[in-house]
Amino acid sequence: MNDLGALSYYLGIEVRQALTLGQSAYASKLLERSGMAECKPCVTPMEERLKLTKASTAAKVDATLYRSIVDGLRYLVHTRPDIAFAVGYVSRFMEDPKRITGPQ
Template identity: 85%
Template sequence: MRRQGKEELIASVYVDDLIVIGTHAEDIDNFKREMAACFQMSDLGVLSYFLGIEVKQEEALTLGQSAYTSKLLERSGMAECKPCVTPMEERLKLTKASTTVKVDTTLYRSIIGGLRYLVHTRPDIAFAVGYVSRFMEDPR
């Protein structure tokens, strides 16, 4: 059944996972039936977790990465650190010509990669993550 006006149905595919969202449940059900007729698939129900992003569907759709953030903090040895309001000290000047002991380059790059992924749900840390990303070649 076609409705008057704008129809909204979005399908997102990542490897073998398919997410379908839309404004009308009937359109979503029809799409799922069409896909099931063509492909072997199972319906896992309401989305709650996808690619490390937690999804809460209540009155509004909320995305978060608290479990991912906790793992990232543990891996970086900062699990016991206290939260702060500003993600980076104001007017911080870092330089590549540092006299401090070199850090584990592989670990540093891994943590920066994790922070870059975290920016998807935490845009407030984007500047700080971009700033420390400048030192991925030769971290100190």
């Protein structure tokens, strides 16, 4: 007997085997690292019509932690395309995350 790998075609029938990928444990660790483990889930991943600006007097954030969290979110987008827009939006501020502020 030989192992020919996964079945893909049998008696004129194409066989598609389902493969499911998940990153729930990774997402939980990312939430813990960002201090949001106790936050409630929501339907939309970002506030509607949110406008962030680089010119701000808001408290400075840890740039290294911000970049690390955004990088983690960018990795999470592979299995969660619903957060892609929000992650792309906050990725714009990776150059200088110290002065991000929301609506005034």
